Amino acid sequence: MPPPTTKPHSSTTSFFSAIKPPPSTPPPPLYTLLFLLLLVILGFYFLHHHHSPTTTAAAAADFLTPPQQTSLRFREQFLSLSTNATVSSYLRHLTLRPHLAGTPASADTAEFVHSHFRRLNLDPHRAAYRVLLSYPIRSSLTARFPNGTAVALSLTEEGAKKTGETEEGQNGAVVRPYHAYSPSGAAHAEVVYVNTGSEEDYRQLAALGVRVKGRVVLARKGGELSRGGVVRVAEREGAAAVLLFVGGGGGGGGVERGTVMNGMGDPLTPGWAAAEEGGGGERLGLEEAEASGRFPRIPSLPLSFEDADVILRSLGGQTAPPGWVGPGILAQRVGPGPTVVNLTYQGEKKEVTIQNVFAVIKGLEEPDRYVIMGNHRDAWTYGAVDPNSGTAALLDIARRYALLQRNGWRPRRTIVLSSWDGEEFGMVGSTEWVEQNLVNLGAKAVAYLNVDCAVQGPGFNAAATPQLDELLFEVTKKVKDPDFVGATIYDKWAAMNQATSIERLSGAFSDFAPFLQHGGIPSIDLFYGREYPVYHTAFDSYEWMVKHADPLFHRHVTIAEIWGLIALHLADDSIIPFNYVSYAQQLFKYTDELSHLLDGSTISLHPLVSAIEQFASAAIEAENEVKQLREGDGRDGLTALKQRALNDRLMLTERGFLDADGIQSRHWFKHLIYGPHGDYKSKLDFFPGIADAIHELSVSTTMSRSRQEAAIQHEVWRAARAIQRAAYALRGHIFVP
Ligand SMILES: *[C@@H]1O[C@H](CO)[C@@H](O)[C@H](O)[C@H]1NC(C)=O
Numbered sequence: 229m230p231p232p233t234t235k236p237h238s239s240t241t242s243f244f245s246a247i248k249p250p251p252s253t254p255p256p257p258l259y260t261l262l263f264l265l266l267l268v269i270l271g272f273y274f275l276h277h278h279h280s281p282t283t284t285a286a287a288a289a290d291f292l293t294p295p296q297q298t299s300l301r302f303r304e305q306f307l308s309l310s311t312n313a314t315v316s317s318y319l320r321h322l323t324l325r326p327h328l329a330g331t332p333a334s335a336d337t338a339e340f341v342h343s344h345f346r347r348l349n350l351d352p353h354r355a356a357y358r359v360l361l362s363y364p365i366r367s368s369l370t371a372r373f374p375n376g377t378a379v380a381l382s383l384t385e386e387g388a389k390k391t392g393e394t395e396e397g398q399n400g401a402v403v404r405p406y407h408a409y410s411p412s413g414a415a416h417a418e419v420v421y422v423n424t425g426s427e428e429d430y431r432q433l434a435a436l437g438v439r440v441k442g443r444v445v446l447a448r449k450g451g452e453l454s455r456g457g458v459v460r461v462a463e464r465e466g467a468a469a470v471l472l473f474v475g476g477g478g479g480g481g482g483v484e485r486g487t488v489m490n491g492m493g494d495p496l497t498p499g500w501a502a503a504e505e506g507g508g509g510e511r512l513g514l515e516e517a518e519a520s521g522r523f524p525r526i527p528s529l530p531l532s533f534e535d536a537d538v539i540l541r542s543l544g545g546q547t548a549p550p551g552w553v554g555p556g557i558l559a560q561r562v563g564p565g566p567t568v569v570n571l572t573y574q575g576e577k578k579e580v581t582i583q584n585v586f587a588v589i590k591g592l593e594e595p596d597r598y599v600i601m602g603n604h605r606d607a608w609t610y611g612a613v614d615p616n617s618g619t620a621a622l623l624d625i626a627r628r629y630a631l632l633q634r635n636g637w638r639p640r641r642t643i644v645l646s647s648w649d650g651e652e653f654g655m656v657g658s659t660e661w662v663e664q665n666l667v668n669l670g671a672k673a674v675a676y677l678n679v680d681c682a683v684q685g686p687g688f689n690a691a692a693t694p695q696l697d698e699l700l701f702e703v704t705k706k707v708k709d710p711d712f713v714g715a716t717i718y719d720k721w722a723a724m725n726q727a728t729s730i731e732r733l734s735g736a737f738s739d740f741a742p743f744l745q746h747g748g749i750p751s752i753d754l755f756y757g758r759e760y761p762v763y764h765t766a767f768d769s770y771e772w773m774v775k776h777a778d779p780l781f782h783r784h785v786t787i788a789e790i791w792g793l794i795a796l797h798l799a800d801d802s803i804i805p806f807n808y809v810s811y812a813q814q815l816f817k818y819t820d821e822l823s824h825l826l827d828g829s830t831i832s833l834h835p836l837v838s839a840i841e842q843f844a845s846a847a848i849e850a851e852n853e854v855k856q857l858r859e860g861d862g863r864d865g866l867t868a869l870k871q872r873a874l875n876d877r878l879m880l881t882e883r884g885f886l887d888a889d890g891i892q893s894r895h896w897f898k899h900l901i902y903g904p905h906g907d908y909k910s911k912l913d914f915f916p917g918i919a920d921a922i923h924e925l926s927v928s929t930t931m932s933r934s935r936q937e938a939a940i941q942h943e944v945w946r947a948a949r950a951i952q953r954a955a956y957a958l959r960g961h962i963f964v965p
């Protein structure tokens with residue numbers, strides 16, 4: 229998975245005021261109103277919330293009903309079962325060999341996980357799919373420098389090889405650095421340095437008189453664009469090929485592999501599961517998939533920082549704009565040339581079998597409600613960080629849950645532990661599974677809890693949909709911080725500023741994307757550290773983990789504890805621990821940011837404000853109901869039915885944010901609050917449809933301004949309707965009482 233590069237930022241500079249003189253009539257002070265409203269709502273909420281006897285997880289045991297006491301006991305037991313030795317042995321085993329999806333070594337890891345679940349009596353299952361993945365055959369890059377020397381760059385990773393392994397082939401060896409789904413092709417042309425490869429970067433180049441048409445562009449990762457986004461923008465600009473490197477060179481010769489496919493899941497079965505039987509048997513032809521824009525049309529290759537640096541230093545031409553230097557990058561000039569490169573790439577797209585593996589712990593009282601935990605298993609190379617630190621944690625949770633079961637624990641709801649395949653190629657395994665089970669997941673999935681790169685370095689991080697904020701805070705208050713004696717995770721992570729510690733899930737860079745952005749299932753993503761230097765390189769090994777990221781495996785244990793405890797609450801609490809007041813607050817904040825951005829336009833945010841008001845009052849009502857129903861232990865039939873009805877509303881509210889038509893240029897993405905924006909830098913990491921429309925306005929030369937503003941207004945209405953649907957789902961009745 230690509231790790232999120234930077235924390236979401238918010239900017240208050242108006243996009244409109246920058247391009248348009250201020251209007252004669254000032255816009256209504258929308259955000260002032262919003263803040264007043266927010267204060268009123270918060271005041272109301274806190275009065276009623278914090279003065280009533282609290283029955284959250286933090287409550288003293290004597291306030292708890294007998295079933296709650298039992299749950300508490302099992303949660304304490306779960307925490308008492310930690311051993312770093314087992315986690316490290318799981319990771320050691322998983323990372324013995326590289327295990328790229330679709331290879332025999334990858335199938336072996338599926339077997340390892342399956343047999344682990346079987347030994348623990350955890351009802352193991354498999355789901356296999358035939359999908360189109362992409363592998364390299366050969367690649368070459370020669371540079372001819374101004375002094376006349378021609379150098380063949382190695383394109384491999386010196387020093388990363390291990391005993392008995394070669395660079396070639398896919399069985400047991402590290403796959404050569406490549407971009408999955410890049411077309412085969414060649415380019416022989418001058419090099420232009422394009423900074424991070426954004427549209428803005430090309431505009432700056434154009435202002436300098438530098439054209440990239442027919443040339444090979446050299447781009448550094450680190451902007452807001454995805455890898456595929458960098459290639460797509462370069463293609464639109466007319467480049468012949470792309471060379472992509474990571475600034476800083478911390479990888480010590482490492483080269484970052486990755487996918488450049490557009491969209492999610494198997495490219496031959498867009499929107500349906502690549503299953504063998506039934507309707508899943510249909511496949512697009514390769515030409516159809518190509519015509520649908522899933523793959524780039526120009527070849528690209530990843531480059532080590534060292535190789536990129538040699539090329540960068542040799543460029544002449546225009547002086548680089550200020551700000552085009554990154555960590556360790558001294559880009560004096562952008563070209564074009566005089567350095568000329570000859571790039572060739574040959575790859576193959578191949579149908580292979582991938583396997584998701586599951587363990588199922590059946591719920592006793594509500595077996596048809598699912599709490600789904602997931603991590604992918606396939607790796608570009610050895611995968612010690614990405615993703616098997618998460619797999620080791622998952623296997624450890626399985627071990628602990630199996631022990632709890634032996635001690636008499638039966639969860640109220642069903643827990644599913646999932647080990648996905650093919651994530652590195654575009655969330656393929658999880659996407660196919662979600663597409664296959666969409667109706668059942670829509671009706672029965674309580675939440676999806678993702679862990680991908682569990683441990684990349686120091687520092688706990690969490691991202692979530694906002695109704696899970698409170699649960700994250702409660703759980704992290706129960707888990708010790710392995711790096712600070714006497715402190716909890718909460719103390720070091722969120723005690724100072726709850727409001728900004730949890731990130732959101734708009735990116736589509738790990739397996740939560742199909743669950744949340746296609747299925748509308750509340751989701752969490754947990755990880756330690758960020759931006760580690762060996763990402764997607766052959767250096768992502770067990771040895772690197774022990775040396776740099778988690779020498780004693782205590783961070784692995786901590787992630788397992790937080791992840792496992794969150795699932796225990798979601799599976800065992802009589803009322804699902806969701807708090808939609810946090811969601812309402814977050815939506816108000818987004819609208820406030822949006823109002824700053826649209827300051828000076830004719831666009832009205834009133835529909836959004838009014839929908840959020842409805843949503844906020846539904847959230848407060850639901851909280852009051854939660855308090856009343858939590859007191860009852862659900863033993864009598866009527867209370868149990870009422871709890872179930874309330875839980876259904878809490879579960880289904882997130883689905884309201886889905887829209888049948890999805891985001892206009894990426895219909896598969898159905899969630900109108902959280903989803904990836906297009907291939908541009910955006911100030912909004914929410915409301916992806918609105919973000920797209922605002923971006924269109926800034927770049928379109930063909931549509932009139934009023935039509936562009938109407939397009940933004942339409943997206944505002946759509947987001948408002950989504951929020952209103954969610955409010956209706958939370959209220960639960962179809963007629964106003
Ligand atoms: C020619 O230039 C390249 C790139 O600047 C450099 O690496 C190489 O050592 C130079 N060769 C000679 C013979 O000067």
Ligand SMILES: *[C@@H]1O[C@H](CO)[C@@H](O)[C@H](O)[C@H]1NC(C)=O
Nearest residue numbers: 368369370414416570571572
């Ligand atoms: C570019 O490199 C390829 C592979 O080494 C070679 O076959 C081809 O002739 C080269 N093209 C040019 C123009 O040098």
Ligand SMILES: *[C@@H]1O[C@H](CO)[C@@H](O)[C@H](O)[C@H]1NC(C)=O
Nearest residue numbers: 312313316317779780781782
């Ligand atoms: C587990 O933790 C203990 C105590 O910190 C440490 O001595 C031991 O080496 C660790 N084991 C592994 C496998 O890292």
